[in-house]
Amino acid sequence: MEQAPSSPMLKFGPYLVDLAAGEVRKNGSLIRLQEKPLRVLALLAERQGQLVTREELKKRLWPEDTFVDFETGLNTAVSKLRDALSDSAETPRYIETIPRRGYRFLVAVEKLGGNCKSVPSSTVVATAIPGTPGLSPGESAAEKSGPPGAAISKAAASSLQGHPENSSSSRAATKPLNWKIIAAASALIAVLATAGYFGYRKFWNGRPDSAVSIAVLPFTNLTGDSTKEYLSDGVTEEMITSLARTEGGQLHVIARTSAMSYKLSHETVKQICGELGVRYALEGSVQSEGEHLRVTAQLIRCEDQLHVWADTYDGDSGQILKFESNLTDSVAQTLSLKLLTGKKPEYVPKNSVAHDAYLQGRYYLSLRSKEGFENALQSFGTALSEDSHYARAYAELAVTYNLMGQYNWISTNQAHGQGKAAALQAVEADPDLADAHAAVGFNKWFYEWDSAGAERELLQAIQLEPSNVDAHHWYAMVLMTSGRIDNAEKEMRIALALDPKALILRTNLGWVHYMGRQYPLAIQELQSVARDNPSFLTAHYKLWWTYSVTGDFPRAWEELKTIVHVISTQENEKRILLTYEKEGYAASLHALSTSSGTTYTGSMVDAARCMNFAGDKAEALKFLQIAMKRHEGWMIFVESDPAFDLLRSEPEFSSMLQDLHAVSAQTH
Numbered sequence: 001m002e003q004a005p006s007s008p009m010l011k012f013g014p015y016l017v018d019l020a021a022g023e024v025r026k027n028g029s030l031i032r033l034q035e036k037p038l039r040v041l042a043l044l045a046e047r048q049g050q051l052v053t054r055e056e057l058k059k060r061l062w063p064e065d066t067f068v069d070f071e072t073g074l075n076t077a078v079s080k081l082r083d084a085l086s087d088s089a090e091t092p093r094y095i096e097t098i099p100r101r102g103y104r105f106l107v108a109v110e111k112l113g114g115n116c117k118s119v120p121s122s123t124v125v126a127t128a129i130p131g132t133p134g135l136s137p138g139e140s141a142a143e144k145s146g147p148p149g150a151a152i153s154k155a156a157a158s159s160l161q162g163h164p165e166n167s168s169s170s171r172a173a174t175k176p177l178n179w180k181i182i183a184a185a186s187a188l189i190a191v192l193a194t195a196g197y198f199g200y201r202k203f204w205n206g207r208p209d210s211a212v213s214i215a216v217l218p219f220t221n222l223t224g225d226s227t228k229e230y231l232s233d234g235v236t237e238e239m240i241t242s243l244a245r246t247e248g249g250q251l252h253v254i255a256r257t258s259a260m261s262y263k264l265s266h267e268t269v270k271q272i273c274g275e276l277g278v279r280y281a282l283e284g285s286v287q288s289e290g291e292h293l294r295v296t297a298q299l300i301r302c303e304d305q306l307h308v309w310a311d312t313y314d315g316d317s318g319q320i321l322k323f324e325s326n327l328t329d330s331v332a333q334t335l336s337l338k339l340l341t342g343k344k345p346e347y348v349p350k351n352s353v354a355h356d357a358y359l360q361g362r363y364y365l366s367l368r369s370k371e372g373f374e375n376a377l378q379s380f381g382t383a384l385s386e387d388s389h390y391a392r393a394y395a396e397l398a399v400t401y402n403l404m405g406q407y408n409w410i411s412t413n414q415a416h417g418q419g420k421a422a423a424l425q426a427v428e429a430d431p432d433l434a435d436a437h438a439a440v441g442f443n444k445w446f447y448e449w450d451s452a453g454a455e456r457e458l459l460q461a462i463q464l465e466p467s468n469v470d471a472h473h474w475y476a477m478v479l480m481t482s483g484r485i486d487n488a489e490k491e492m493r494i495a496l497a498l499d500p501k502a503l504i505l506r507t508n509l510g511w512v513h514y515m516g517r518q519y520p521l522a523i524q525e526l527q528s529v530a531r532d533n534p535s536f537l538t539a540h541y542k543l544w545w546t547y548s549v550t551g552d553f554p555r556a557w558e559e560l561k562t563i564v565h566v567i568s569t570q571e572n573e574k575r576i577l578l579t580y581e582k583e584g585y586a587a588s589l590h591a592l593s594t595s596s597g598t599t600y601t602g603s604m605v606d607a608a609r610c611m612n613f614a615g616d617k618a619e620a621l622k623f624l625q626i627a628m629k630r631h632e633g634w635m636i637f638v639e640s641d642p643a644f645d646l647l648r649s650e651p652e653f654s655s656m657l658q659d660l661h662a663v664s665a666q667t668h
Contacts, residue, residue, distance in 0.1 A: 012094070014027045033084050040074070052103055082095060094106055213252040213253075215272065218236050218263040223287060240254075240256055255467075258499045269300050269302065269305065276500060347389070350386065357379045357380070360375075380396055380400065389429050391429035398439035398440075416443065423436060426439060445481075451482050455479075469505075477508070483640055485512060488515075489512050492505065503532070510522045510526035514546050527543065541563060545609065547559060549642045557580065564576050585614075586613075593611055604624065605623070606634070608622075608627065612646050
């Protein structure tokens with residue numbers, strides 16, 4: 001009789017199979033299984049993920065002269081095997097029937113004492129992270145003891161590289177398919193956020209207080225349809241968001257802005273890891289053809305490019321929800337884990353339309369343009385009309401209103417009222433959502449001038465989600481406008497550690513230096529941003545302010561010229577340039593502050609700052625009074641801004657600051 005073609009011990013899920021002893025145990029309890037079912041199990045497990053035909057089973061496990069008995073014998077053996085594994089043909093968890101052809105074993109198998117094969121199939125192929133603490137030179141990861149591990153298969157590795165699908169077929173995919181793609185990605189998120197984190201803890205020399213760093217690189221859109229770019233971006237963002245919420249910040253996840261900066265990059269993973277200072281990178285792709293989906297993700301250890309984790313969904317889009325449940329349970333069992341205890345399950349939107357609209361809104365919001373903000377408002381509105389309990393959509397809607405008011409694209413009253421209402425609805429829908437508290441904090445700070453209330457909300461957001469970049473960023477701004485410059489710098493550097501490529505964070509670090517009168521440091525930081533991205537206008541604004549405050553008017557004018565070129569019409573730009581040539585810097589500032597031919601409306605505080613640089617106290621105070629009457633958010637900066645040092649001896653300015661403090665006190 002042919003011996004079972006497997007190693008003596010097999011492990012999958014809660015089951016341990018001792019082929020030599022002919023025993024199957026579930027969580028230590030013995031399950032009796034006859035010889036034929038046990039040998040069928042051994043062969044299927046050896047070929048896990050692959051089709052094993054009935055003919056092959058017959059040739060290998062039944063003598064050729066018993067063909068009549070084979071059909072009945074095989075059916076009986078598989079039935080007994082399913083009974084032993086608490087499996088069923090209708091909803092298979094371990095053994096899938098391929099009609100008229102054979103069977104396929106669905107879950108990853110560990111061969112104790114050797115490596116497992118891992119082959120993608122119509123379900124998930126998950127390779128657990130091998131433990132590698134203290135790996136000796138020349139010792140492979142597979143040889144080192146640790147959590148249950150498996151080597152990534154060639155087929156899975158090939159699938160992770162991806163190949164563009166036929167574009168006409170891909171474009172035939174409908175909106176519901178978009179949801180299914182994201183649902184598949186969400187399953188990967190749940191697994192990676194859970195299994196990945198615990199695996200990293202094993203990697204990190206067993207020190208629970210050591211944060212492990214990871215960058216989620218932009219998922220590649222392989223649908224063949226550029227209009228679905230927001231889907232692959234959405235997958236990337238959701239993975240970042242989910243991973244960032246694991247275990248109180250023990251997993252250090254690079255934030256979206258820095259990750260997405262590599263979307264069109266040709267740099268290697270190792271180069272990117274070096275730039276971001278992370279130990280692991282997660283990358284993947286989204287593909288679709290009709291109702292067939294493939295969503296892949298792989299985790300790479302940066303130092304040696306080892307692929308330590310891989311997940312693939314490859315199959316019928318209609319099985320996504322079942323896939324999500326089976327995948328999560330399977331990986332948790334394989335790694336002997338409990339799924340993130342003490343954490344409230346992530347809210348699942350009621351339907352695909354709501355989630356699809358939310359993802360589109362996030363995409364538009366990230367553009368940070370007037371048109372992008374307007375489209376974001378519409379998309380988040382659609383999401384909330386479909387699901388009025390969608391806390392994340394409320395939070396992002398609040399952020400959109402908050403920023404539109406800050407950019408002066410809507411009125412202060414509208415931004416304050418609508419932003420506050422949306423943020424409070426987000427908190428009501430999910431009191432534990434960090435983004436909701438961060439949005440409330442921003443609204444309190446910028447529109448209500450309530451620094452103390454803003455600080456409470458932002459600290460709560462940070463406590464709920466220590467790696468929330470927006471919360472750290474906005475808290476740094478609150479500290480800056482409260483005069484706590486050293487603390488503001490520390491908080492901004494925390495945000496930068498999470499999102500090191502974010503131009504706005506680098507710029508605002510320079511702004512902190514400016515507000516702290518550390519002008520050489522401010523110039524150094526701001527110049528580095530302007531060099532890296534000459535079109536990033538915010539850095540030029542802050543450089544203009546810094547040069548003006550320090551009296552370096554030639555350089556201030558060069559920065560102002562850059563700004564005017566972007567925000568003005570050609571006719572207005574020509575007028576301002578001519579004014580400078582004929583009358584000098586101060587006159588050109590007057591021309592700018594009274595200009596109506598700009599695409600950037602600015603604020604009265606901006607105009608006052610401009611007049612102060614021109615040495616015109618009366619005009620500066622006039623603009624500040626208008627800003628105060630309009631309750632402009634930018635008034636929160638006035639007390640600390642060096643641009644207004646010229647006015648500090650003016651009684652009218654002191655009275656204005658007292659009024660600002662009084663308004664702030666009323667909001668407590």
